[in-house]
Amino acid sequence: MNGARWLVQALAAEGVHTLFGYPGGAIMPFYDALHGSQLKHVLVRHEQGAAFAANGYARASGRVGVCVATSGPGASNLVTGIADAMLDSVPMVVITGQVATPLMGTDAFQELDVFGMTMPIVKHSFLLRRVEDLPNVVAEAFRIARSGRPGPVLIDLPKDVQVGDASHLPLHVPAEIDAVPAPKDASLHAALALISQSKKPVVYGGGGIALGDAVQAFRTFVDATQIPTVLTLKGLGALPSNHALNLGMLGMHGSRAANMAVQESDLLIVVGARFDDRATGKLAEFAPHARIVHMDLDACEIGKLRHADAAVCGDIRRTLTALTLPCAAHLHGRNGAARREWRATCKQRMHEFAARYDAPGETVYAPALLKRLSELAPNAVVACDVGQHQMWVAQHWRFATPRQHLTSGALGAMGFGLPAAIGAQMQSMDAQVVCVSGDGSFLMNVQELATLRRYGLPVKIVLLDNQALGMVRQWQELFFDRRYSEIDLSDNPDFVAIAAAFGVQALHVDRADALEDALQALLAVEGPALLHVAIDQAANVWPLVPPNHNNAQMLDPEREAGASNEPTPTEDPRHAIPA
Template sequence: MNGARWLTQALIAEGVDTLFGYPGGAIMPFYDALHGSPLKHVLVRHEQGAAFAANGYARASGRVGVCVATSGPGASNLVTGIADAMLDSVPMVVITGQVATPLMGTDAFQELDVFGMMMPIVKHSFLVRRVEDLPHVVGEAFRIARSGRPGPVLIDFPKDVQVGDADALAPHVPLEVDDIPRPPDASLHAALALVSQAKRPVVYGGGGIALGHAVEVFRDFVNATRIPTVLTLRGLGALPAGHPLNLGMLGMHGTRAANLAVQECDLLVVVGARFDDRATGKLAEFAQNARVIHVDPDACEIGKLRHADAAVNGDIATALKALTLPCAAHVHGRHAVPRRQWLETCQQRARDHATRYDAPGETVYAPALLKRLSEIAPDAVVACDVGQHQMWVAQHWRFSHPRQHLTSGALGAMGFGLPAAIGAQLALQKPQDMDARVVCVSGDGSFQMNLQELATVARYRLPVKIVLLDNQALGMVRQWQELFFEQRYSEIDLSDNPDFAALAAAFGIPAMRLDRADAVEDALQKLMAMPGPALLHVAIDQKANVWPLVPPNHNNSEMLDASPSQNPAHPCADSSVEAESSTSPAASTSETPSHALSA
């Protein structure tokens, strides 16, 4: 029994069944210990793929994701995936090999200060200097990763400690995770008082709802209080799409109904959200007339960007349970009539600005394709890359639970989608059951950042379905250059893309091409019916943009829309011009759309 073998048994005791990694010199004793172990190790083709796969595993399952790499470049290649987990509060334990302790600080081969390098992007870093320290380190690593606001934890594991004698160590016993405290009664009373006084309340839900295991409680609260609700990118699914109180996503690419409701409300009930700049727009003008109830387990978030009139710090589920019945009593209280009128106004706006999918022309309209795919596969988990396709998924996929939507939110890391889909597939499928449906939606730019993981998909015959939207450009950058840089297109041309279908076929993955709107239904049905992995390469119009869009340094009521009737001048030149509906499909035509700023 050496340190490496003890660690494999400790991982099993912690409930780990799958880990993602890539071997190398300084981690070789651990890989020797994995030989014959019941742990399933998934060999990725780049360490960044290992970090993103563990990240996707954790997001889809709620369990701790584990990734492994060797020292030096192996560890440094993990950084982006770890940073993504830190910023999106994803529980992970990261194990890195390190040179033997006598060599540390000597610039030995593949030596890096991994402990120091990782400190800004993890909840905690451990450097194991003695075998005797392993029980404490492993127990604390998993406890910290799971506790409070989840996040990644590093275990840097020197080679001499891996091979050190561990016969004297007792079998590992996981540590208990402390419960998040109940919010103080005074804060709950303050919140109730604000709800009782509100005539135009709005619930603003974020990713903390799923992290706090509070989805059902959140739905009970919204249903009981009948308060119009908006959701962040990572809060999507907390209230099912199509729910009569769900106004959709708020923020830069949010719906008109959601953004206008927030701007006009007199009370904002913030649940597990952090006033991210992509959600708030110009912060000084965000919900200016609203008082704020902020419910969050992380005290550091409350008051960080916006003063909370009622700071409800503690367990989200407990707080919502305590507030639901008392707040519901005010549905028929003294402000019942104005609140009913407010709800009707919000719902009418949602109907007036409901998305249209009848885009003209013969080319594929990406929003319509994604909406239809969500209807064909309503139970699918979707792993997105970053860019225009990420926003189209957020706007048009009909999510019924937040864990269906895996997206790099705060970091916005391209290359996330495919490895995250691999992790999700392995987290959700049961032994001998490959029916868990995982879809990767990617763009031609993002996909090429980690396309080597097609080899991982092929090796393990994971039935991940890949929808690759190809506009032969870095689409979101191109859109911003069109709108805010006077159409000076700089380094966004991807017209020399490879043949993605042939590329998939080279990995042994079936692929189809789609470039006509009238072939969408047949292509999607065939894609989802394939028994194993498959790729659908979709050609879309390079000029298609994501609408609506809140320009930088504007508030959320000032949304850009596609408006072919206006001149293609700088969109912020005339704020008095009234745009067409934010859901106009005009951006899918072959003509360059012009733009207007409308409130």
């Protein structure tokens, strides 16, 4: 029983079933210990794929994702996936090999200070120096990753600790997760007072709803209070897309109904959201008439970017449960007529500004494709890459639950989609998993097609190919006087041939009238499959709030003529500085 074998047993005791990694010199004793163990190891083809796969596994399941790499380049290749987990509050434990302790600090082969390098992007880091430290470190790593606001924890494991005698160590016992504090009564009373006084309230829901296991409590609150609701990118699915009070996503590419409601509201009930710049637009002009009730587990987020008139810190689920009945009673009494009128206005805008899918022409219209695919695969888990296709998914996919939607939100990491889909599929082989990617993002981790094939994972990939870095091209068109710089991907490879080379069945479609058959054929494939979709390079994501503008100033050339909240000539978006 050496340190590595003890660690394998400890991971099993922590409830780990699957881990993702790539072996190398400094982590080899751990891989030797894995041989013949009950743990399922998924061999990816690049360490970034391991981090994103563990990330997707954790997002889809709510459990801790685990990834492993060797020292030096193995560890540094994990960094982007670790940062993504930190910024999107994803529970992960990252295990890296390290050179033996006597060699540390000598610039040994593949030595890298991964402890220092990752310090800003983890909840905590551990560098072991003795075998005896293993029980406390492993227990603490999983406790910290799971507790409070989740996040990644790093264990840097020197080679001599892995091979050291561990026969005297006790069997591993997981540590208890920290209790989530209850909201204070005074803060609940303050929130209730503001809600009861409001005439134009809006619920603004974020990713903290799913993280706090508060989805059902959130839905009950919205149903009881009948308050119009907007959601962030990470909050999508907290309220079903077809819910009568769901105005859609707010922010830069949010719906016009959602952004107009927020800008005109007199009260924002913020639930597990953090006033991200992509949601707020120009912060100084965000919801200018609204007072703020801010509910969040993380006290650091409350008041960080917008003053909270009622700060409710603590367990979101208990907060919503405590407020539901009192709020419903007050809202249906005082100011009831004004709130009914407000609700009717919001619903009318939902209808007036609803997305249209009857685009003319013979080419494939990406929003229509995604809407139709979500109808054909209503329970699918969707892993997105980053770019125009990511925003189209957010706008047009019909999400029923938040854990259906895996997306790199705060970091916006291209290359996330395919490995995250692998992680999601590994957490449930019975789940239907779809990866939506773009031609730019897909090539960043295309090697993970080999992982799909090796494990027979039935992930379905929809690759939207406009032969450009689409979102960058759109911004260069709108804000840089069409000076297109390094966005041309017209020399893309034959993606169908690439998939075939990896042993993945592939199809191609480029006409709208062939789309239905192509989607049906894709979903009918038993194993992994790719649908390559050629789309118009000039297609843009609308609506769009230009940088340095408020959310009422939306650009949307495709909407019906008439209503105009576009920037005035003195606020020409071409003169704005992109954030």
